[in-house]
Each structure stands twice: as structure tokens, then as C-alpha cells.
Amino acid sequence: xxxxxxxxxxxxxxxxxxxxxxxxxxxxxxxxxxxxxxxxxxxxxxxxxxxxxxxxxxxxxxxxxxxxxxxxxxxxxxxxxxxxxxxxxxxxxxxxxxxxxxxxxxxxxxxxxxxxxx
Amino acid sequence: xxxxxxxxxxxxxxxxxxxxxxxxxxxxxxxxxxxxxxxxxxxxxxxxxxxxxxxxxxxxxxxxxxxxxxxxxxxxxxxxxxxxxxxxxxxxxxxxxxxxxxxxxxxxxxxxxxxxxxxxxxxxxxxxxxxxxxxxxxxxxxxxxxxxxxxxxxxxxxxxxxxxxxxxxxxxxxxxxxxxxxxxxxxxxxxxxxxxxxxxxxxxxxxxxxxxxxxxxxxxxxxxxxxxxxxxxxxxxxxxxxxxxxxxxxxxxxxxxxxxxxxxxxxxxxxxxxxxxxxxxxxxxxxxxxxxxxxxxxxxxxxxxxxxxxxxxxxxxxxxxxxxxxxxx
Numbered sequence: 001x002x003x004x005x006x007x008x009x010x011x012x013x014x015x016x017x018x019x020x021x022x023x024x025x026x027x028x029x030x031x032x033x034x035x036x037x038x039x040x041x042x043x044x045x046x047x048x049x050x051x052x053x054x055x056x057x058x059x060x061x062x063x064x065x066x067x068x069x070x071x072x073x074x075x076x077x078x079x080x081x082x083x084x085x086x087x088x089x090x091x092x093x094x095x096x097x098x099x100x101x102x103x104x105x106x107x108x109x110x111x112x113x114x115x116x117x118x
Numbered sequence: 119x120x121x122x123x124x125x126x127x128x129x130x131x132x133x134x135x136x137x138x139x140x141x142x143x144x145x146x147x148x149x150x151x152x153x154x155x156x157x158x159x160x161x162x163x164x165x166x167x168x169x170x171x172x173x174x175x176x177x178x179x180x181x182x183x184x185x186x187x188x189x190x191x192x193x194x195x196x197x198x199x200x201x202x203x204x205x206x207x208x209x210x211x212x213x214x215x216x217x218x219x220x221x222x223x224x225x226x227x228x229x230x231x232x233x234x235x236x237x238x239x240x241x242x243x244x245x246x247x248x249x250x251x252x253x254x255x256x257x258x259x260x261x262x263x264x265x266x267x268x269x270x271x272x273x274x275x276x277x278x279x280x281x282x283x284x285x286x287x288x289x290x291x292x293x294x295x296x297x298x299x300x301x302x303x304x305x306x307x308x309x310x311x312x313x314x315x316x317x318x319x320x321x322x323x324x325x326x327x328x329x330x331x332x333x334x335x336x337x338x339x340x341x342x343x344x345x346x347x348x349x350x351x352x353x354x355x356x357x358x359x360x361x362x363x364x365x366x367x368x369x370x371x372x373x374x375x376x377x378x379x380x381x382x383x384x385x386x387x388x389x390x391x392x393x394x395x396x397x398x399x400x401x402x403x404x405x406x407x408x409x410x411x412x413x414x415x416x417x418x419x420x421x422x423x424x425x426x427x428x429x430x431x432x433x434x435x436x437x438x439x440x441x442x443x444x445x446x447x
Contacts, residue, residue: 001302037303
């Protein structure tokens with residue numbers, strides 16, 4: 001799989017590393033059960049800090065895309081990684097917008113529920 | 119050889135692969151002479167009829183006169199390893215080192231075990247096919263001779279003269295700014311079914327014989343399985359250092375960025391081009407880690423035969439390698 005990061009970009013490196021994995025998933029080139037290279041290996045080939053890659057992998061784990069286990073490395077777990085990741089990023093945007101407009105979590109939840117019932 | 123230009127060119131070429139091959143051809147005959155001398159020295163202690171063949175139970179089932187047995191051992195030790203030497207002479211010089219290694223190792227293995235089993239026989243004792251006192255030293259010496267000849271005969275790549283050799287303009291590249299760090303990781307692996315089949319084919323006969331009477335063959339079976347697992351898959355990495363193909367602690371191939379002439383995709387047929395699967399050397403010196411037929415990454419090297427690796431998305435790997443190679447000063 002292709003790894004690319006631009007240190008001169010304003011996007012943090014760990015976000016760029018995570019984006020490499022998401023793009024691979026979106027292109028259908030990573031399947032459930034596939035193993036990602038170890039964080040150490042990725043850090044080595046990109047010449048970035050190990051913690052940068054670990055942070056990227058942790059983000060992906062929090063998004064439910066991969067499973068991190070000691071000794072087994074990072075294993076792809078989500079069947080529809082692209083959709084799931086997109087939803088999470090939309091929700092993040094939604095919450096950010098709600099904060100700006102002063103909408104409470106209860107109000108936002110109600111809005112979402114009413115949208116479901118349409 | 120007749121023109122001065124041809125003479126100077128051949129004088130400049132690395133002769134070590136050929137020397138190693140010649141040395142490999144001599145291992146068998148030298149061991150044969152040593153084996154015959156040893157046999158002659160202990161002839162009075164040997165039985166009149168010596169065992170020359172063993173059944174699956176580990177007990178001898180065919181006997182011959184001492185002369186007959188010694189001739190058979192001599193012919194096998196001196197001539198069988200020459201197969202590797204003949205192949206090596208016909209192939210690309212970069213294949214000669216490895217073949218010299220194989221030839222030398224096989225010669226030691228045959229010489230040690232054939233003359234070992236012959237000279238260890240005593241009247242009234244059951245002859246052993248592989249006398250334990252000979253087995254270990256033979257295996258160690260075979261490994262030492264094999265690795266030694268292989269390393270000696272390794273073709274040194276010609277020195278880079280410092281002239282820039284840009285990657286051809288038409289080569290596939292990534293469309294990324296020069297500030298972007300790019301890398302590619304992938305793997306080449308035999309399909310699990312393939313591995314299972316090979317294991318069954320290779321190990322079943324050994325297990326049968328081991329159960330029937332030669333338990334130490336279990337070790338050989340374990341070794342073969344370990345070797346298959348080790349050589350059945352490899353990690354492939356392209357980064358700022360070039361291309362690396364590795365399995366656990368073994369590095370099959372390392373192509374530094376400044377040795378990359380061009381990377382491209384190609385179609386490979388392991389059986390036809392390499393005569394098998396795994397880590398292979400072709401007739402023309404091409405190195406291959408080939409685990410299936412079809413699309414493969416082909417890395418043309420400067421001054422050396424290409425390296426071929428069967429990976430998925432070979433085009434992407436080639437583009438990353440070309441992009442990185444284009445950036446070198």
C-alpha cells in the first residue's frame with residue numbers, strides 16, 4: 001500500500017498517516033482481516049516518529065476501522081470502513097457546528113431523531 | 119578474445135563467479151580421492167559384503183562387494199554435483215556463485231554420507247545408512263563449503279561512475295510535490311493452499327519413513343516445513359533507501375535507490391521463467407521472489423540483472439520507486 005506524508009503541509013503528520021489507511025480502505029484495497037504493517041515499519045519507511053504512527057493507528061482504532069493487539073499488530077476490522085469513517089467525520093462537523101450556534105446536545109439529538117422519522 | 123578491446127573487457131570483468139564454479143567442480147573429485155584413501159586404509163576392518171541400500175525400516179536390504187560399493191560412491195560424489203556446475207557455466211555469471219555453492223554442498227553431502235556409511239560398517243553389526251558420527255560433521259561442512267563458495271562467487275556489481283542516470287521520462291511516476299515523503303509496503307506470499315500442498319508432498323514420505331524406523335528424519339521434516347514457511351512469503355518495501363524484499367531475518371534482495379535504472383510492471387510465469395516458486399534465479403541472472411503467475415514488479419538495475427517480485431498493485435510500487443529514484447541528486 002501507498003504511504004505518503006508531506007511534512008510541509010499544515011495537516012498534522014498523524015492525520016496524514018491515518019488518511020493513507022482510510023484511502024486504501026475506500027479504494028477497496030484493504031479487506032477485513034488484512035494486516036497493516038507494524039507502526040515501527042511505517043515509521044521507518046516514512047522517516048517519521050513512531051508515536052506519530054501509533055497515534056494514527058489509535059485514531060483508526062477509535063473509528064472502529066482497525067483492531068490493535070499486542071503481538072498481532074493492526075488488523076482491519078470494519079467491513080464498510082469508508083462509510084463508517086465518513087459518518088464519524090460528518091458527526092464531528094455537526095457537533096462543531098452545534099457548538100458554534102449554541103445548540104445543546106439534547107436539542108441536536110432531537111433534531112437528528114426527527115430527521116430519522118421523516 | 120582476439121581483439122585488444124575484447125581482451126581488456128574480459129580482464130576487467132569479475133572472474134570470481136567462474137573461479138568459484140571451477141572450485142565447486144573440484145570438491146567432488148577431491149573428496150572422492152580422500153574417500154577412496156580412507157576406504158583403502160580401513161579395508162581390513164570392513165565386512166566382505168557391504169550394505170549399499172537401505173529400506174524404509176532403516177535396515178539394509180541390498181549388499182555389494184567393497185569394490186562395487188566404492189566405485190558407486192566415487193561416481194556419485196564426483197559426478198552428480200557437476201550438474202550444478204554445468205548449469206552454472208551455461209547461465210548468467212551472477213547465477214554462478216549460488217550454483218557453485220549448491221554444487222559444493224551437494225558434493226560434501228554425498229561424499230560424507232556415502233563414504234561415511236561405507237567405512238563405518240563392521241562385520242557382524244547392522245550397517246547404518248547415515249552413521250550419526252558422520253551425519254553432523256557432513257551437514258556442517260556442506261553448509262560451510264556451500265555458503266563459502268556462494269559468497270566467493272558472488273558477482274560484484276560494477277562501481278557506479280558518478281554519471282547521473284535519470285529514470286526514463288516515460289516511466290510511471292506519482293504526481294506529488296518533491297516535499298512529499300512517499301513509501302510503499304506490500305507482500306508476496308504463496309497461497310495457503312499451495313503451501314499446504316507442498317508441505318504434504320514434501321513431508322509425508324519423510325513422516326512415513328520416520329515412523330517406520332528412522333525417527334531422526336522428523337528433524338528433516340521440521341526443517342523443511344520451517345524453510346517453506348520462511349520462504350513462502352516476503353515483505354516488500356519501497357522507501358527512500360530503495361527496494362527491500364525480506365522474510366523475517368532473511369533479506370532476499372536489496373536494491374539501493376542509486377542502482378535503480380527503472381521500475382515497471384511485467385508479467386511473470388514462475389515455472390517457465392524460474393522453474394519454481396519462492397526465491398529464484400533465472401537463466402539470465404534475473405532474481406525473482408515469485409509466488410504466483412501474473413502481474414509483478416520488475417526493477418531494472420544499473421549493471422545487474424533485474425529483480426522481479428510478485429506483488430499486487432505492482433504499478434503503484436513501480437511508480438513510488440521511480441518517483442524516489444528521480445529525486446536522487
